[in-house]
Amino acid sequence: MLKAMVIDDSRAMRMILARTLAELGYEVFQAANGKEAIETLEGAAEGVSLILVDWNMPEMNGLSFVRKLRADQRFHGVKLMMVTTETQVEQMMTALEAGANEYVMKPFTREIIEDKLRLLGVLQ
Amino acid sequence: MAVLTGNASSGKTDLQPENYRFLQDCVYKESGIVIDSDKHYLLEARLMPVVKKQQLTSLNDLCNLLRATRTPDLRRQVVEAMTTHETLFFRDPAQYDALRTVLLPQLIEQRRALRSLSFWSAASSSGQEAYSLAMLLREMGLGDWSIRIVGTDLSEQILDRARAGKFLQIEVNRGLPVSYLVKYFNRQGLDWQLKEEVRRMVTFQKLDLRDNLRQLGAFDVVFCRNVLIYFDQQTKKRILEQLRGALAPGGHLLLGGAETGVSAVDWFERVSIGQAVLYRAR
Numbered sequence: 001m002l003k004a005m006v007i008d009d010s011r012a013m014r015m016i017l018a019r020t021l022a023e024l025g026y027e028v029f030q031a032a033n034g035k036e037a038i039e040t041l042e043g044a045a046e047g048v049s050l051i052l053v054d055w056n057m058p059e060m061n062g063l064s065f066v067r068k069l070r071a072d073q074r075f076h077g078v079k080l081m082m083v084t085t086e087t088q089v090e091q092m093m094t095a096l097e098a099g100a101n102e103y104v105m106k107p108f109t110r111e112i113i114e115d116k117l118r119l120l121g122v123l124q
Numbered sequence: 125m126a127v128l129t130g131n132a133s134s135g136k137t138d139l140q141p142e143n144y145r146f147l148q149d150c151v152y153k154e155s156g157i158v159i160d161s162d163k164h165y166l167l168e169a170r171l172m173p174v175v176k177k178q179q180l181t182s183l184n185d186l187c188n189l190l191r192a193t194r195t196p197d198l199r200r201q202v203v204e205a206m207t208t209h210e211t212l213f214f215r216d217p218a219q220y221d222a223l224r225t226v227l228l229p230q231l232i233e234q235r236r237a238l239r240s241l242s243f244w245s246a247a248s249s250s251g252q253e254a255y256s257l258a259m260l261l262r263e264m265g266l267g268d269w270s271i272r273i274v275g276t277d278l279s280e281q282i283l284d285r286a287r288a289g290k291f292l293q294i295e296v297n298r299g300l301p302v303s304y305l306v307k308y309f310n311r312q313g314l315d316w317q318l319k320e321e322v323r324r325m326v327t328f329q330k331l332d333l334r335d336n337l338r339q340l341g342a343f344d345v346v347f348c349r350n351v352l353i354y355f356d357q358q359t360k361k362r363i364l365e366q367l368r369g370a371l372a373p374g375g376h377l378l379l380g381g382a383e384t385g386v387s388a389v390d391w392f393e394r395v396s397i398g399q400a401v402l403y404r405a406r
Binding site: 089092093095096100105118119124 | 212214305399
């Protein structure tokens with residue numbers, strides 16, 4: 001089974017995204033911030049191929065997480081999608097430069113998530 | 125245009141049977157769209173805003189008004205309300221992959237001297253399909269070619285939206301790669317405005333697919349996605365024949381995913397490219 005991770009400090013948001021990904025066939029891991037996510041990726045979540053990550057979180061925000069992950073060769077092939085309330089073009093460009101593959105603005109629908117996953121080539 | 129989507133349940137309304145048939149007939153005559161007999165919910169959902177706009181109280185009243193006045197504007201409002209406009213950027217990525225990897229490289233090679241290509245989005249709705257194509261062509265380095273992209277639809281209202289090139293956040297969130305969003309759009313408040321360099325590649329005009337389509341000229345690729353399934357068999361056949369006539373020799377027709385079984389064999393050759401199915405003019 002393919003593995004995915006949802007990183008968001010909102011428990012409700014994690015639950016919504018995790019349920020969507022689970023229905024699409026993923027085993028889903030969750031983390032409340034970037035630091036927790038890195039720790040989880042080093043352990044139980046080894047082999048994760050898709051990560052949906054919020055921007056604004058305590059401890060380590062989404063942008064820092066993306067930069068840290070992209071600096072680590074082990075996670076080179078992981079597809080990273082930011083899912084955030086940040087909607088400025090400059091922020092999107094920053095996220096792309098940091099290594100994010102896609103970007104979803106909140107609020108979103110299930111169709112929006114699915115369409116973006118198709119763009120990433122991880123959903124038929 | 126011309127797309128009755130949604131789960132049209134057979135929910136009970138107080139619409140009298142003769143009025144249901146009247147609305148079916150009215151929409152068919154004006155647009156060629158067939159409304160099945162179990163779409164009560166859909167009629168109510170789409171037409172109640174028209175009822176309210178006319179300061180009426182029910183669909184039965186609306187039918188009475190339509191019968192009594194024969195006002196073209198009211199009929200137009202009914203038809204436009206019954207034709208949904210759901211569309212999104214890069215709908216069906218497999219078709220755009222086929223364009224990017226096979227069709228467009230072939231066309232570029234063939235037209236290297238002329239540097240001219242033409243495309244038609246035959247049910248353009250609010251323009252996402254035509255603009256997706258325009259952005260793709262720019263990405264492929266064809267921004268300085270003579271590119272003609274025509275978008276047509278039955279609804280003037282939706283064409284005005286398409287021409288404006290302004291989209292809601294929820295629309296640009298769907299199907300559009302973020303790399304294209306940052307490159308080709310400017311944020312305007314809560315909306316997203318397509319840049320002029322893309323908008324100027326596309327022209328929009330009102331067109332009923334049942335009319336003579338030869339007036340538009342010849343196209344290398346025609347998109348006619350998720351439209352034909354809403355016409356009866358005879359109308360569908362006539363439109364397909366006309367679409368064939370609107371294609372340049374060897375041109376391609378792109379239909380919707382649910383339409384791959386369309387019997388287009390007389391005028392088209394079915395071609396598979398990756399996950400996409402296309403129809404090449406014979």
